[in-house]
Amino acid sequence: MTWAGVTIALVGALGYALGAALQQFEAVTEGASLKLMRRPRWWIGGIIGFTGASLHAVALSLAPPGRRAADQRGDAGVRGAAGGDAARQAAAPGGDPGGRSRWPSACSG
Known part of the structure; x- marks a missing residue:
């Protein structure tokens, strides 16, 4: 499917x-x-350009799901004993699993 999408995208760019x-x-x-x-040639150019845009839409529909779809499923590519929890812990403020900041409390204001 991916090669078909790439081919269609190239034809659309053409x-x-x-x-x-x-x-x-x-x-x-x-002028x-x-x-x-x-001018018929001007209209033909517009139709060909619109066809190229339509082919790009078709090519995008054939593309594999992106990284965002994987993130929404919870398996952001981080595997191991923690399952998908490692990605969520790394996303905590300051990178700390407990959500605590790395900075001393005197620096936080």
């Missing part, structure tokens, strides 16, 4: 580039005005 190039060519030739609306 669509973005080709669509932008067609629209830029028409804008330079005709940036409402006359562009009458």
Whole structure:
């Protein structure tokens, strides 16, 4: 699935580039005005660019779940005797499992 997503993303990027190039060519030739609306090549460039954006959305839907999904499940890649507790303990303020700060109380204000 991942290779299909990468391939679709590359084709989508090519669509973005080709669509932008067609629209830029028409804008330079005709000038940036409402006359562009009458140019079929400008519309074709817009359609190709929109198709590229759509292909990127499809490619993202084929991507494997990211690290955030793993964090929400509780298995953030930290394994061992503590299970997933090591990640939660490391995330405590100051890195202390008890939630105590590393700084002496005189420094805390």
